[in-house]
Amino acid sequence: MNQQKIIELETGWEFMQIGVTKLKRILEGLPESQFSSEEHMMLYTTIYNMCTQKPPHDYSQQLYDKYKEAFEEHINSTVLPSLREKHDEFMLRELVRRWANNKVMVRWLSRFFHYLDRYFIARRSLPALKEVGLTCFRDLVYQELKGAARDAVIRLIDQEREGEQIDRALLKNVLDIFVEIGIENMEYYERDFEDDLLKDSSAYYSRKASNWIVEDSCPDYMLKAEECLKKERDRVSNYLHLESELKLVEKVQNELLVVYSTQLLEKEHSGCRALLRDDKVEDLSRMYRLFCKIPKGLDPVANIFKQHVTAEGTALVQQAEDTASNKAEHTGGSQEQVFVRKVIELHDKYMACVNDCFGNHSLFHKALKEAFEVFCNKQVAGSSSAELLASFCDNILKKGGNEKLSDEAIEDTIDKVVKLLAYISDKDLFAEFYRKKLSRRLLFDKSASDDHERLILTKLKQQCGGQFTSKMEGMVTDLTLARENQNYFEEYLGNNPNANPGIDLTVTVLTTGFWPSYKSSDLCLPAEMVKCVEVFKEFYQTKTKHRKLTWIYSLGTCNINGKFEQKTIELIVGTYQAAALLLFNASDRLSYSEIKTQLNLADDDLVRLLQSLSCAKYKILVKEPNTKIVGPNDSFQFNSKFTDKMRRIRIPLPPVDERKKVVEDVDKDRRYAIDASIVRIMKSRKALGHQQLVMECVEQLSRMFKPDFKAIKKRIEDLITRDYLERDKENPNLFRYLA
Structure with a gap:
């Protein structure tokens, strides 16, 4: 076999130059045919042969260098001159064309020199052929033109921001060069383009914002800001790299919203307060959308929202105060009902605002809660909100209340009242007032619906816990048992003809622990009533011998017939009133002291019942002298x-202001609750500092009421005197539990 002929470097490269020149002509668009498979094979084989010759004729290194020189020569002789003579958009188009040509040249020459890639480069750990071609373009073209290209791109972006049409595809292609030139590294794009784009964007929107904040209303400004942010995101999706989106949006948000947030939100006639006042749902929603994207951006919005709701609620309190002080307009308790109804409407309005405008965000729920806590704990016309809320519930739950509502409306209102209760710190005070009013509804058959009574107790239990409603639930159950007990009593009377009370008698037996404490008196019952009581006692002893009956005559009602000259009228009166009237069956005239002696009543009770019978609307008794007292x-x-x-007429007793007694009862219960809390804490901790004990006590009790620090301190002193606690001898601020 003949030995293969050695190809010298110059000879081989001259042949390769023919292929390189042809490729350049094709790239320049000159008349030239495409490479045939034979040409491709000859060029590849030439390189292969020159690289596989034995040393010193292995020209791998020299060919590797020649490959690089081919790119450098082409760039210097053709590419750079063509780019230097063009500017702005024309230069960008030429740059894109030259970059595309360079990639084609890399692709073709890499095929011809493929053997180098496979063996020589791999063994020497040199940059791959593709990388060499890109590096040549980067070092010679990109480094020279990157500044001009960047500035031209940014100018086009600013033109687009001003509403001009630009060639987005061109920008996409140019920016792809900044990305691709880094060869899987974003450093070139970020350093040579993105940093300047962000600076330019900041400056551009800073100029715009400084004009808009003066000229535009808050809604108009926000519309523009939202539109700008949308367009910047569109820019990213159209031609900028995805990694730029967060940085670019942050810059725009900073210039348009962060810098001017206070000025924008507090614009006098169109800021956040005005939007809340005028119920501008769409504008408030836009405000939320814009500011929720900014770290801590919602804080000032939530703060203004809180201030606005607080002001509206405080205005309602003031309005109720003014109405109450104007006696001409004030019509009993109806104004308090109006106040609670307005507070419910206010809560509905701003809860809808939180849900619809502020994305149900926890920050706004917190702001709403804090705002309502401010004015829901104010005194209104001398009454606490706890009392007003209890009265409002009483009004919608009792028969003949002022609120004429359907079942659905009552259930909805109950739900809203229970939500309002969450804002009231003195929940125990509400519970006591509610219990008083519930007892009257139940005992005097004033409740409109058992279902509604149970519904509100269920909701109160969910809101405040089982302990909160245990007594109230006991009262409702008691009434059911009392009705059963009455049925047994009627059966007993039917089965025992001798046990005849003489008059129709209904007795409601209650469990002492569930019901409010009522004043019991040793009323001297009329003879007609004494037998009734004895008969019932006999019946009750057949049921149980372990319970003592205490009669609360002040809660009883009687139906008696008054035989007047013109006609007989049925009088519905209290037991005290009935007892007083029955005295006149035996006497035509009685003095105050005689009535007092015969009834054995305290002056307060006697004055009230005589006032109702002789000085009120129905004058069943004639009083001498004829005065109103x-x-x-x-x-x-x-x-x-x-x-x-x-x-038939009902003669009510003058109402007693129970507020003072309720408050006293609650204060007494609070003392017990504070004592129990302190002992519970100290029992588990054994020793605790004063400050920490007070704070833990407040935390434990705050579900039901807001304990006063002075009250806690007083209870601690009392527990020390009662030997539950002791002060540390060395540190008087440290308490120890005494087992």
């Missing part, structure tokens, strides 16, 4: 001439 020297006689168009 009952005194100890007065005398009374039955008014036989009394008449009324009705055949």
